[in-house]
Amino acid sequence: MELQFKNVTKAYGDVHAVDHVTHSMEKGVYGLLGVNGAGKTTLMRMLCTAINPTSGEILWNGKDIFSLGASYRGILGYLPQNYGFYPDLSVYDYMMYIASIKGLRPIVAKKRALKLLEQVGMAEKRKKKMRTLSGGMIRRVGIAQAMLNDPRILVLDEPTAGLDPNERIRFRNLVSELSEDRLVLLSTHIVSDVEYVANEIILMKEGKFFYTGTSDEIILSMDMSVWNCTVPKRELNNYMKKYLTGNVRTVADGVELRVLSKTPPARNAVQVETTLEDAFLLYFGEKAGDKDDVQI
Numbered sequence: 218m219e220l221q222f223k224n225v226t227k228a229y230g231d232v233h234a235v236d237h238v239t240h241s242m243e244k245g246v247y248g249l250l251g252v253n254g255a256g257k258t259t260l261m262r263m264l265c266t267a268i269n270p271t272s273g274e275i276l277w278n279g280k281d282i283f284s285l286g287a288s289y290r291g292i293l294g295y296l297p298q299n300y301g302f303y304p305d306l307s308v309y310d311y312m313m314y315i316a317s318i319k320g321l322r323p324i325v326a327k328k329r330a331l332k333l334l335e336q337v338g339m340a341e342k343r344k345k346k347m348r349t350l351s352g353g354m355i356r357r358v359g360i361a362q363a364m365l366n367d368p369r370i371l372v373l374d375e376p377t378a379g380l381d382p383n384e385r386i387r388f389r390n391l392v393s394e395l396s397e398d399r400l401v402l403l404s405t406h407i408v409s410d411v412e413y414v415a416n417e418i419i420l421m422k423e424g425k426f427f428y429t430g431t432s433d434e435i436i437l438s439m440d441m442s443v444w445n446c447t448v449p450k451r452e453l454n455n456y457m458k459k460y461l462t463g464n465v466r467t468v469a470d471g472v473e474l475r476v477l478s479k480t481p482p483a484r485n486a487v488q489v490e491t492t493l494e495d496a497f498l499l500y501f502g503e504k505a506g507d508k509d510d511v512q513i
């Protein structure tokens with residue numbers, strides 16, 4: 218089981234939505250982490266053969282996915298960012314409808330639909346109309362429909378958008394469970410979605426994979442320390458202009474800041490453990506004043 222991206226580029230005019238991506242993946246969970254516009258959706262749409270690369274190749278077990286055609290789509294499960302779910306169908310009828318599009322025989326479809334609804338915790342709601350479900354439930358049905366053909370590659374585009382904290386945890390556990398014998402590629406801009414569940418995290422920025430590794434490897438790659446310090450309130454803007462700043466909390470004697478800096482940013486600064494959130498801030502964050510349009 219190997220998926221390879223070889224120098225894959227997708228250009229829209231002057232914009233390189235995906236820019237010379239080369240990478241190979243096997244089974245497990247891959248977390249594609251990047252800010253809005255990084256190129257995540259474009260990459261996933263190519264992987265699902267919805268759009269062609271401008272140049273480069275995507276290979277599944279050595280063969281070009283675009284030349285594999287239907288046999289490739291048969292091993293693919295896709296949950297797009299906004300999936301159309303037919304509001305008036307019941308959950309079960311919706312699953313059966315998707316199963317028929319995927320070409321599953323009714324007897325197989327029935328068994329699989331019920332098993333998957335069980336797995337995603339939606340079996341009891343199977344008779345409910347899709348339009349009556351919460352955002353989290355709709356996402357769970359979305360994953361179940363993507364799994365109907367027991368895909369080798371499961372592509373989930375921002376699957377946690379709009380989920381509450383409990384649903385997020387539940388969802389992460391589900392992804393981990395589903396990844397046992399397949400490749401799961403999941404895109405998000407939320408660090409905690411991939412921090413513990415992904416075997417490999419891919420930081421994507423401006424169309425490029427600029428760092429790939431485990432959460433610990435990414436943290437170790439940072440040439441930066443993380444500090445907590447308390448500064449007078451009037452100093453806050455200066456600090457935010459000078460340093461990449463994480464959490465800011467008002468305390469009795471000023472404001473407590475989480476700051477990225479090679480050296481202690483204040484006399485009272487205490488070095489704290491670096492997290493993947495800090496890495497995200499380092500690679501994707503901006504200091505106040507980095508952009509002209511930021512008002513301070």
Ligand SMILES: Nc1ncnc2c1ncn2[C@@H]1O[C@H](COP(=O)(O)OP(=O)(O)OP(=O)(O)O)[C@@H](O)[C@H]1O
Nearest residue numbers: 229232233234251252253254255256257258259260
């Ligand atoms: N069909 C298109 N035509 C023109 N430009 C596009 C098209 N699709 C994407 N882009 C541009 O390509 C870049 C990457 O977009 P993409 O949607 O892949 O990013 P993303 O990381 O998925 O962002 P988001 O999290 O907001 O969905 C953006 O600059 C976007 O404007």
